[in-house]
Amino acid sequence: MTAxxxxxxxxxxxxxxxxxxxxKVTGRARYTADLExxxxxxxxxxxxxVSHGEILRLDVSKAREVEGxxxxxxxxxxxxxxxVLPVSMNEYPLARGKVRYRGEPVAAVxxxxxxxxxxxxxxIDLEVRELPAYYTSANARAPDAxxxxxxxxxxxxxxxxxxxxDVVAGFAAADLIREATIDCAEVNHAQIEPHxxxxxxxxxxGRLTMQSVSQVAYYLHLMLAxxxxxDESRIHMIKPFIGGGFxxxxxxxxxxxxxxxxxxxxxxxxxxxxxxxxxFITHRARPxxxxxxxxxxxxxxRITACECEVVxxxxxxxxxxxxxxxxxxxxxxxxxxxxxxxxxxxRVYTNLPPCGAMRGHGAVNARHTFEVLIDRMARELELDxxxxxxxxxxxxxTRTLNDLMVNSYGLGECLERVERASGWRERRGKLPxxxxxxxxxxxxxxxxxKPIHWTGEPHAVVNLKLDWDGVxxxxxxxxxxxxxxxxxxxxxVAKTLDLPLEQVRVISGDSELTPKDNGAYSSRIxxxxxxxxxxxxxxxxxxxxxxxxxxxxxxPEDIECAxxxxxxxxxxxxxLPFADxxxxxxxxxxxxxxxxxxTCPPEAQGGKHRGGAVGGTMGFSYxxxxxxxSVDEATGSITVDKVWVALDCGHAINPLAVEGQIxxxxxxxxxxxxxxxxxxxxxxxxxxxxLEYRVPTMAESPPIEVHIVESHDPNGPFGAKEASxxxxxxxxxxxxxxxxxxxxxxxxxxxxxxxxxxxxxxxRRRRARLATxxxxxx
Amino acid sequence: xxxxxxxxxxxxxxxxxxxxxxxxxxDNLLLVNYLRETAGLTGTKTGCDGxxxxxxxxxxxxxxxxxxxxxxxxxxxxSVETIEGLANGGRLHRLQLAFHERLGTQCGFCxxxxxxxxxxxxRRNPHPSDADIRQALSGNLCRCTGYxxxxxxxxxxxxxxx
Numbered sequence: 001m002t003a004x005x006x007x008x009x010x011x012x013x014x015x016x017x018x019x020x021x022x023x024k025v026t027g028r029a030r031y032t033a034d035l036e037x038x039x040x041x042x043x044x045x046x047x048x049x050v051s052h053g054e055i056l057r058l059d060v061s062k063a064r065e066v067e068g069x070x071x072x073x074x075x076x077x078x079x080x081x082x083x084v085l086p087v088s089m090n091e092y093p094l095a096r097g098k099v100r101y102r103g104e105p106v107a108a109v110x111x112x113x114x115x116x117x118x119x120x121x122x123x124i125d126l127e128v129r130e131l132p133a134y135y136t137s138a139n140a141r142a143p144d145a146x147x148x149x150x151x152x153x154x155x156x157x158x159x160x161x162x163x164x165x166d167v168v169a170g171f172a173a174a175d176l177i178r179e180a181t182i183d184c185a186e187v188n189h190a191q192i193e194p195h196x197x198x199x200x201x202x203x204x205x206g207r208l209t210m211q212s213v214s215q216v217a218y219y220l221h222l223m224l225a226x227x228x229x230x231d232e233s234r235i236h237m238i239k240p241f242i243g244g245g246f247x248x249x250x251x252x253x254x255x256x257x258x259x260x261x262x263x264x265x266x267x268x269x270x271x272x273x274x275x276x277x278x279x280f281i282t283h284r285a286r287p288x289x290x291x292x293x294x295x296x297x298x299x300x301x302r303i304t305a306c307e308c309e310v311v312x313x314x315x316x317x318x319x320x321x322x323x324x325x326x327x328x329x330x331x332x333x334x335x336x337x338x339x340x341x342x343x344x345x346x347r348v349y350t351n352l353p354p355c356g357a358m359r360g361h362g363a364v365n366a367r368h369t370f371e372v373l374i375d376r377m378a379r380e381l382e383l384d385x386x387x388x389x390x391x392x393x394x395x396x397x398t399r400t401l402n403d404l405m406v407n408s409y410g411l412g413e414c415l416e417r418v419e420r421a422s423g424w425r426e427r428r429g430k431l432p433x434x435x436x437x438x439x440x441x442x443x444x445x446x447x448x449x450k451p452i453h454w455t456g457e458p459h460a461v462v463n464l465k466l467d468w469d470g471v472x473x474x475x476x477x478x479x480x481x482x483x484x485x486x487x488x489x490x491x492x493v494a495k496t497l498d499l500p501l502e503q504v505r506v507i508s509g510d511s512e513l514t515p516k517d518n519g520a521y522s523s524r525i526x527x528x529x530x531x532x533x534x535x536x537x538x539x540x541x542x543x544x545x546x547x548x549x550x551x552x553x554x555x556p557e558d559i560e561c562a563x564x565x566x567x568x569x570x571x572x573x574x575x576l577p578f579a580d581x582x583x584x585x586x587x588x589x590x591x592x593x594x595x596x597x598x599t600c601p602p603e604a605q606g607g608k609h610r611g612g613a614v615g616g617t618m619g620f621s622y623x624x625x626x627x628x629x630s631v632d633e634a635t636g637s638i639t640v641d642k643v644w645v646a647l648d649c650g651h652a653i654n655p656l657a658v659e660g661q662i663x664x665x666x667x668x669x670x671x672x673x674x675x676x677x678x679x680x681x682x683x684x685x686x687x688x689x690x691l692e693y694r695v696p697t698m699a700e701s702p703p704i705e706v707h708i709v710e711s712h713d714p715n716g717p718f719g720a721k722e723a724s725x726x727x728x729x730x731x732x733x734x735x736x737x738x739x740x741x742x743x744x745x746x747x748x749x750x751x752x753x754x755x756x757x758x759x760x761x762x763x764r765r766r767r768a769r770l771a772t773x774x775x776x777x778x
Numbered sequence: 779x780x781x782x783x784x785x786x787x788x789x790x791x792x793x794x795x796x797x798x799x800x801x802x803x804x805d806n807l808l809l810v811n812y813l814r815e816t817a818g819l820t821g822t823k824t825g826c827d828g829x830x831x832x833x834x835x836x837x838x839x840x841x842x843x844x845x846x847x848x849x850x851x852x853x854x855x856x857s858v859e860t861i862e863g864l865a866n867g868g869r870l871h872r873l874q875l876a877f878h879e880r881l882g883t884q885c886g887f888c889x890x891x892x893x894x895x896x897x898x899x900x901r902r903n904p905h906p907s908d909a910d911i912r913q914a915l916s917g918n919l920c921r922c923t924g925y926x927x928x929x930x931x932x933x934x935x936x937x938x939x940x
């Protein structure tokens with residue numbers, strides 16, 4: 001089972017395979033749909049067929065009469081809203097009164113089998129009076145538009161207006177001022193595991209056991225207690241294996257609450273598996289975004305001012321919307337040193353499935369626009385795109401204009417690394433026709449330093465248990481959704497105690513065993529849970545050192561713990577093995593339990609202005625990408641020949657996993673750049689399958705060369721920061737720059753599909769002909 | 779469904795992971811559901827609404843097929859291999875080892891199908907090129923890895939002794 005691991009990410013050290021990897025490669029890993037569910041009822045949801053309307057009649061009596069149907073529920077069964085943000089919970093698990101998007105759940109059935117459930121759904125009589133529906137932000141914001149939510153004038157969920165620094169003076173000082181308006185299509189997470197939940201209500205004890213695909217079981221626990229009006233103590237949350245998330249499961253999803261409602265109504269166990277089409281309808285992903293950006297630049301490439309307007313087509317309900325629109329503005333800061341930034345953001349309600357958080361939450365489309373525009377301005381000023389970035393580097397430690405803390409900053413080294421590795425200086429401008437090189441930068445938070453449900457608790461808690469068998473068991477609520485967080489916890493504990501990794505076990509995500517955790521979102525786990533794990537292991541080490549010191553009759557500060565052995569520094573006594581010290585420590589004490597915590601200090605929690613907490617973090621990851629493309633002018637197909645990416649993750653706790661995360665993030669960005677796009681026909685999703693929604697296949701995915709940069713954040717666990725999201729946002733602008741380099745065409749729209757490219761090429765030829773004929777005529 | 783007659787069933791004999799078995803199988807039962815529900819082998823996954831993602835790939839007579847669009851009754855008298863049948867003698871199969879050690883798996887949901895499709899490739903082409911791998915596995919979607927380490931894993935497995 002041992003192998004020669006190759007060093008990862010151009011570091012001198014390898015990583016380790018995931019501690020749950022064997023379960024995954026053998027098929028033993030049990031995801032929600034694989035859980036034991038003998039005797040469980042099958043849950044199915046009836047979805048509304050119109051984009052916007054008033055429910056006139058919902059008659060479920062015939063469905064209830066079907067033999068084998070155990071429960072039928074509607075909006076009447078839950079009059080409480082749910083949502084991720086306490087300030088904007090405006091969605092019911094099953095619609096009440098109004099429906100606001102096509103596919104919104106209106107009723108649900110639990111039956112003995114899928115066919116019976118489907119038959120029962122077909123007998124439900126639903127009558128809806130249609131209302132005008134809006135599929136674009138502009139239409140929804142029109143003065144005479146009908147309101148989706150009565151309390152939200154102009155169908156605006158939130159308007160954000162932030163200004164920092166003197167923008168007028170900034171533009172006055174600029175040598176070049178340019179604008180761009182860029183449209184990014186809505187995309188979807190498309191995690192390969194479809195949504196599923198298994199709810200088991202025991203009528204004898206009044207307890208609910210919930211297993212689900214959630215990235216944040218704690219939110220789901222809260223919302224189940226709220227919507228089912230159950231005491232939190234009666235609910236048991238267990239996390240199975242989770243087949244990816246990327247933000248899809250950060251919010252509580254309505255179907256999860258519906259499954260629990262059905263289980264209680266049926267007084268039993270219900271398994272709900274959503275189809276792929278239903279997963280697309282559930283959505284909660286990156287919104288269609290129009291970004292209008294104006295930048296001022298000095299002749300040497302220094303940015304003097306930034307004015308940015310972002311309009312996000314948010315869909316029918318609030319979800320994460322307020323945070324998404326705040327992130328778009330907040331993360332204009334923190335990558336470069338810009339003296340003045342004005343931001344106006346508009347989150348708009350439309351009659352489409354609700355958007356939410358997706359990898360690079362909120363920041364991606366604004367960053368794309370920003371990088372694209374500075375690339376164009378660099379060209380106009382005849383500056384190298386690398387030089388423009390270098391002219392705007394931050395000096396750390398610093399606080400940004402909007403009060404974000406930056407203590408470590410490896411962007412300069414990222415630039416160096418990919419510039420050299422890609423042969424940028426030698427090759428740029430000298431590639432054969434149809435080929436191009438482009439570059440861009442990006443960054444992302446290592447965890448939101450202000451949790452959504454602010455309770456005053458630490459940001460992370462890890463418990464360690466050590467017993468007579470010598471195993472250190474780490475108990476964490478942090479959900480491993482494939483990113484390798486359980487392995488990270490194991491490494492953090494093993495490294496602190498200098499033990500072999502096999503000596504540490506991780507139990508995660510069981511509310512009866514593991515401490516509460518805020519979950520897998522905003523790339524928080526490595527920084528926060530990693531630090532809590534180190535804190536716990538340090539406390540455990542202290543206990544063991546004291547036990548060894550007693551035995552050696554030496555002061556604890558003279559005891560060294562290394563390589564699984566305890567010894568007196570400069571002493572002559574034979575060292576004690578770990579197992580012996582554990583037995584000594586257990587005398588009079590028994591099983592040892594310690595707790596480690598991590599809390600983000602107030603100075604890391606963002607600005608004091610309204611919405612200022614969004615963007616606040618302990619540290620940012622930084623990334624640079626260089627992309628090489630070939631463009632086939634006949635077919636419009638774009639081949640990404642190679643990607644060079646450097647990411648500053650502070651310190652790579654597991655270089656193998658860090659490299660894997662970077663590759664995945666870069667690749668996901670290329671999907672958004674080249675092929676991924678949701679499409680609705682009068683609100684009907686026309687993309688809702690993995691054939692229509694074009695996730696890149698292996699055939700068209702590029703080789704990715706990863707360089708890990710380590711800036712050693714002073715507060716990070718072993719100096720680490722996040723590695724999963726920061727690289728994504730550079731993919732699209734680097735690609736657009738490469739296409740511009742190859743073809744001379746500037747794209748203002750994503751994705752750049754072959755038909756859009758062909759259209760642009762035809763237009764370019766038409767203009768060239770026109771220009772030639774004009775010259776000939778004159 | 780309770781108030782309609784159930785579909786007819788027939789006795790079907792298949793060689794599942796090397797062992798012959800007989801089951802009463804409804805004519806409309808999909809192979810993926812036979813494997814997961816009748817045989818209890820949940821390693822084979824459903825990731826889409828039919829033939830889109832490759833997560834359900836299994837081998838039928840050595841050929842990778844999407845079990846979510848294959849009828850179980852079509853496997854009468856044939857050999858069916860799933861992820862659960864790969865490791866034997868207390869050792870991981872070379873593809874499993876490579877995917878584990880080289881992080882060809884992240885969330886793991888596409889992994890069983892990916893490994894079975896790769897196994898079919900290696901049986902017919904023991905030393906595939908990058909292009910061969912990309913072509914053979916292009917029907918298997920992964921959302922975590924960007925495929926880089928999957929391709930590396932397949933190469934590593936091909937280089938290892940079977």
